[in-house]
Amino acid sequence: MITLPNLSLGQRIYKCVESTKEAVDTNTNLGIILLCSVFIQSLLADEKYTLSEAIKAIIMDASQQDVTDVCNAISLADPGGLGSHESYDVRSRPDISLHEIMSLSSDYDQISNQYSKYFTDIFNFIIPTLHNSMSKIKDTKYAISYSFLKTLEKYPDSHITRKYGHKIAKKTSKEASDLIKILDGDTRHESWGKNLMSLDKHFKMTRVNPGTTADLLVVSMMIYDYFIGIDNA
Numbered sequence: 507m508i509t510l511p512n513l514s515l516g517q518r519i520y521k522c523v524e525s526t527k528e529a530v531d532t533n534t535n536l537g538i539i540l541l542c543s544v545f546i547q548s549l550l551a552d553e554k555y556t557l558s559e560a561i562k563a564i565i566m567d568a569s570q571q572d573v574t575d576v577c578n579a580i581s582l583a584d585p586g587g588l589g590s591h592e593s594y595d596v597r598s599r600p601d602i603s604l605h606e607i608m609s610l611s612s613d614y615d616q617i618s619n620q621y622s623k624y625f626t627d628i629f630n631f632i633i634p635t636l637h638n639s640m641s642k643i644k645d646t647k648y649a650i651s652y653s654f655l656k657t658l659e660k661y662p663d664s665h666i667t668r669k670y671g672h673k674i675a676k677k678t679s680k681e682a683s684d685l686i687k688i689l690d691g692d693t694r695h696e697s698w699g700k701n702l703m704s705l706d707k708h709f710k711m712t713r714v715n716p717g718t719t720a721d722l723l724v725v726s727m728m729i730y731d732y733f734i735g736i737d738n739a
Contacts (some may be wrong), residue, residue: 508542511550515568515604516575518543523579533583537617537721540576541628542728544621549732557729562624568604576604616664616718625725632657632726637734646736648695651702654716654723655689658682663716670714678714681705 507525508518522539526532548560555563568576577600600607608621620628636653643649659682662675685705689698709715727736 508539508546514572514575515543515547515564516572516579518547520575520579520582523583527582533585534717536580536583536585537718538724539579540617541620541625541721541725544625545725545729558624558629565605565608565621565624566603570601573600573602573604573607576607614664614668616661617721619664620722627661628722628726628729631660632722633730636723636726636730640730640736643695645695645698648698648702650723650727651698652686652689653726654719655682655686657723658716658719659686661719661722663719665718666714666716674714678709678716681708682716 508522510518510521513521519539522543523536526535526539544561544564547564548555548557551560551563605622608618610618612619612622616627620626632653635656636650639649639653639656640646643652659679662672662679664675666678667675682705685701688701689695692698692701730736
């Protein structure tokens with residue numbers, strides 16, 4: 507659905523959320539849809555643009571219908587803690603640009619923050635981290651897991667912040683940082699699987715889900731795989 511041709515950005519996002527809701531009654535894919543749809547749309551832009559320029563143009567040139575479709579998609583997904591602001595509510599179909607909407611919520615939502623900064627963190631940190639991990643760690647799953655930890659270490663997860671507060675989000679980032687130090691000390695990767703599963707079990711037991719970190723990594727992997735190839739790294 508997300509790669510269908512001849513769709514506007516808003517249509518792409520809404521149709522993907524709608525399909526997700528028909529399949530499962532959760533908002534699991536919302537962050538992935540919001541980010542990956544912009545990337546897909548950028549591939550349809552004028553060839554004179556670089557990728558970063560295309561993404562900026564897609565966000566800045568989004569029509570009012572795109573804004574309506576995105577607001578409808580967010581309302582349909584109904585994510586906890588998102589969609590409302592003291593200045594607007596997505597259910598009211600605010601008469602402002604897509605970039606303005608995302609900028610207003612960028613302080614407390616990493617997905618919105620990437621829209622407001624035109625994927626700056628994705629281009630400047632996450633994709634380089636993924637590339638470096640792929641180059642140094644021959645096991646693809648370990649390289650991706652390591653990139654996830656590095657991203658969580660640098661950016662406290664906004665999903666956790668909205669659910670439990672900034673203190674718990676910072677604590678989760680610290681736990682990722684602590685595990686990175688352990689993994690860095692095991693250059694042969696003999697205990698990586700055990701240690702990664704241990705942290706994953708801990709997160710599940712404490713009901714902490716760094717879901718936005720996963721969303722950021724998914725779109726980074728999608729971009730990386732398109733231009734370089736995960737299997738060819």
